[in-house]
Amino acid sequence: MSSVNLTMAIVLGGLYATGFYLLLQRSLMRVLLGIVILGHGANLLLQQAGGAPAGRPPMLGEAPVRLMSDPLPQAMALTAIVITFALTTFLLALAYRAWQLLGHDEVQDDVEDRRIRRLESELAEGESAENEQELDSEATR
Amino acid sequence: MSVLVAIPVLLPLGAAGLSMAFGRFADVQRWLGLLVLGVIVVDATVLLYIADAHAPLVLYLGGWAAPVGIALVADRLAALLLLISVVVMFAVLLYSIGQRITDYGRGTSSTTFHPIYLVLCAGVSLAYLTGDLFNLFVAFEIMLSASYVLITRRTTANRVRAGMTYTIVSLSSSVLFLTLIGLVYSATGTVNLADLAGETEKLPQAPATALALLMVIVFGVKSAMVPLHFWLPDSYPNAPAPITAIFAALLTKVGIYAMIRTQILVFDRGPSWRLMLVLALATMLVGALGALAQNDLNRLLSFLLVSHIGFMLFGLGVYDVAGLTGVILYIVHHITVQAALFLVSGLVTRYTGTVALSRMGGLVRISPLVAVLFALPALSLAGVPPFSGFVAKLALLQSGIGVGTGWAYAAAAGAVLTSLLTLYAVARVWTRVFWGRTRPPEGDPDPTDELVVGTGDTSRAMVHATGVLVCATVLVAVLAGPLAAVSERAAEDLISGEAYRTAVLEGGGVGG
Amino acid sequence: MTEHEHREKSGGPSSTESWFRSDAPAERWLLSGYSRDSRERTILLELVVRVLFPTVIVFSLYLLFAGHSRSGGGFSGGLVAGQAFVLRYLAGGRLDDSSTFSMRPPVLIGVGLTIAVLMGFLPVLFGGLVLESGTFAFTAPLLGKIKIASNLFLDVGVYLLIIGVVLDLLRTLGSGVEADIAASGEERR
Numbered sequence: 001m002s003s004v005n006l007t008m009a010i011v012l013g014g015l016y017a018t019g020f021y022l023l024l025q026r027s028l029m030r031v032l033l034g035i036v037i038l039g040h041g042a043n044l045l046l047q048q049a050g051g052a053p054a055g056r057p058p059m060l061g062e063a064p065v066r067l068m069s070d071p072l073p074q075a076m077a078l079t080a081i082v083i084t085f086a087l088t089t090f091l092l093a094l095a096y097r098a099w100q101l102l103g104h105d106e107v108q109d110d111v112e113d114r115r116i117r118r119l120e121s122e123l124a125e126g127e128s129a130e131n132e133q134e135l136d137s138e139a140t141r
Numbered sequence: 142m143s144v145l146v147a148i149p150v151l152l153p154l155g156a157a158g159l160s161m162a163f164g165r166f167a168d169v170q171r172w173l174g175l176l177v178l179g180v181i182v183v184d185a186t187v188l189l190y191i192a193d194a195h196a197p198l199v200l201y202l203g204g205w206a207a208p209v210g211i212a213l214v215a216d217r218l219a220a221l222l223l224l225i226s227v228v229v230m231f232a233v234l235l236y237s238i239g240q241r242i243t244d245y246g247r248g249t250s251s252t253t254f255h256p257i258y259l260v261l262c263a264g265v266s267l268a269y270l271t272g273d274l275f276n277l278f279v280a281f282e283i284m285l286s287a288s289y290v291l292i293t294r295r296t297t298a299n300r301v302r303a304g305m306t307y308t309i310v311s312l313s314s315s316v317l318f319l320t321l322i323g324l325v326y327s328a329t330g331t332v333n334l335a336d337l338a339g340e341t342e343k344l345p346q347a348p349a350t351a352l353a354l355l356m357v358i359v360f361g362v363k364s365a366m367v368p369l370h371f372w373l374p375d376s377y378p379n380a381p382a383p384i385t386a387i388f389a390a391l392l393t394k395v396g397i398y399a400m401i402r403t404q405i406l407v408f409d410r411g412p413s414w415r416l417m418l419v420l421a422l423a424t425m426l427v428g429a430l431g432a433l434a435q436n437d438l439n440r441l442l443s444f445l446l447v448s449h450i451g452f453m454l455f456g457l458g459v460y461d462v463a464g465l466t467g468v469i470l471y472i473v474h475h476i477t478v479q480a481a482l483f484l485v486s487g488l489v490t491r492y493t494g495t496v497a498l499s500r501m502g503g504l505v506r507i508s509p510l511v512a513v514l515f516a517l518p519a520l521s522l523a524g525v526p527p528f529s530g531f532v533a534k535l536a537l538l539q540s541g542i543g544v545g546t547g548w549a550y551a552a553a554a555g556a557v558l559t560s561l562l563t564l565y566a567v568a569r570v571w572t573r574v575f576w577g578r579t580r581p582p583e584g585d586p587d588p589t590d591e592l593v594v595g596t597g598d599t600s601r602a603m604v605h606a607t608g609v610l611v612c613a614t615v616l617v618a619v620l621a622g623p624l625a626a627v628s629e630r631a632a633e634d635l636i637s638g639e640a641y642r643t644a645v646l647e648g649g650g651v652g653g
Numbered sequence: 654m655t656e657h658e659h660r661e662k663s664g665g666p667s668s669t670e671s672w673f674r675s676d677a678p679a680e681r682w683l684l685s686g687y688s689r690d691s692r693e694r695t696i697l698l699e700l701v702v703r704v705l706f707p708t709v710i711v712f713s714l715y716l717l718f719a720g721h722s723r724s725g726g727g728f729s730g731g732l733v734a735g736q737a738f739v740l741r742y743l744a745g746g747r748l749d750d751s752s753t754f755s756m757r758p759p760v761l762i763g764v765g766l767t768i769a770v771l772m773g774f775l776p777v778l779f780g781g782l783v784l785e786s787g788t789f790a791f792t793a794p795l796l797g798k799i800k801i802a803s804n805l806f807l808d809v810g811v812y813l814l815i816i817g818v819v820l821d822l823l824r825t826l827g828s829g830v831e832a833d834i835a836a837s838g839e840e841r842r
Contacts, residue, residue, distance in 0.1 A: 042319035049327035076275050083282045101298045107305050110375040147783040158766025161759050203784040
């Protein structure tokens, strides 16, 4: 096991922290950016996993084998980048669709959360459940 | 011969391409899908036979040998689960065609459903067959991206919301998975599962534990383990019935499969894994109690799904041959039963026009057949004696008591309690849906949406497909003896890991 | 925008606008001075793209063929070719109908995927393993020795697939969204 480059470790930490922070936001656009940044972080991690960064390109005949960098993490990172790219476009389309249908792209609370919150407010006010029907129809839509 | 292992992965992919190219011809797409899935059913049967009678069938893709190249491995466990999964996929495809959700809108043809469904099939097959951690990630991504499209197809406002939750949660777990792969590679220098088994033994205790826990989290999200289950009951019920059925039956099970495969093959651990037993207990109880609070039929079934994931985790927590035999039996049973229940829920919706239990009733007089189709898998899910669930639950409970630690007893007690709660939940569905006052079907609130369609009739293909699956659940019960024997041999393979390692690393498998 | 409004905006200098147009060219630079569609265009970009498009496509083909033993391959080649189409879309917008050849993107994706998978299975017929690759070389007159790796054909499938994906993206997220916006704009008006 080789030790990790400190700069890269800090950059990794920054990318992961930023990514997860954005992931916790309400707007799907920010979530999307969070996923992208997290993806970059993960890919950088894969690169770092290959060990010494200063290698020659792993192409047969370009350099002696012992000078080449490990090609496996690079192949994995490339695959992962492709997958992230595809899913980013999907999320973009989803965000656009949400904006079209809802007028915003905010991630909303799930039905269970809203039900519990309403139950709480009802208990506080002592009122009868009059919009249970409404939530049912929402859940069944 | 080794090409047999590649067929379940590559054939649906190629067929998806053809299906996409023939997007204008709905009939071609239908027959192509059914044909391909039929071929894979046959292929999976052959794979299971070879794996059980001889040795795991191994294919090195492109001829690159194991630790570096990618190996596809069909051992007993993978082949068995593949067979069951493909049978379910076949039945659900038939049902989807019957429900006409494969069409785009009403009257026009779709280009997306069939290709995406086939891609989903390829992803599921690859996840079962792959012998490589990174390839497992790719399999998950293939499978999940297909599922993102299926769950948000023909989007309504509510489905966009559900799809967002589902997509974001899955993507975050995928990023964690990628992180895991990076860490595993830097710690051990390999991502081949068989090779990892030897390498992790050399690791110090702390990093090995960290890697194992990260794996639990990653696959815990995928398999809806409490406390990482919250996305499932929120997203699954919003898809059309057959799509929910296929997700519920397969996607979570693939997560469980990955968890079993990685934990047992890669990490060396004695019997009775306390953490997993605690998580299993929580999963069982939270799921079952959540189900009791629901008024929506599909949400209720989704919570039951979470609860029964707990049973599988319980067997994994026991961590010996008996426990794993129970898990494998349980997965086989649960894949068929859960899919059948969601399909029946789709049939019920046809008659009632709603999924709210409080607005249904008297269905047993309108359609006794649907009542029977519901009763068999429901009783099986609750583990009532002659049915398949009973055999699997019995095996799990015996193994749990056999271990004899405090947490194993607690989990076993929790399992019994959960079975009773499940029985209560399905009995509640029965009294609400099938007994009581007959109600006229509610109108279709959104004619462009196929989720709620109180047309009052069902197409023959839907009923047949459901019938096929219900028969499969009965068959699982009838064949419990041979299935238990195969499961036990698979569990022994898992625990020793020797067959898998020699097959992959030393070319001891069939094929090559 | 109606024809009339358009002419008013781009036509002869009014008193308030003349200052801004002091450096406008006195003669026509392009042969046809007017166009039938009235949207805003960037002529410079359109011209550059017209020159660049074939070059980029040829480069993408180079990447496709070089992929066996050097950097490149079906995926990156396909992406570069896709970029050529993106450029054309940026210049021409959704109303660009200058192409003489049309294929629906899903069909392109489907054909590409099918080719790739078939080529994966092909070695099995020759007794090899799935996805195995072999090379065969021959000498052609004028060109000299030519070596072809069998996975080139798989790469061709990937190449088509990726171009199809990019085109489909342009169609749905590009012109699809643009059409939606145009439609909603008309409704509002």
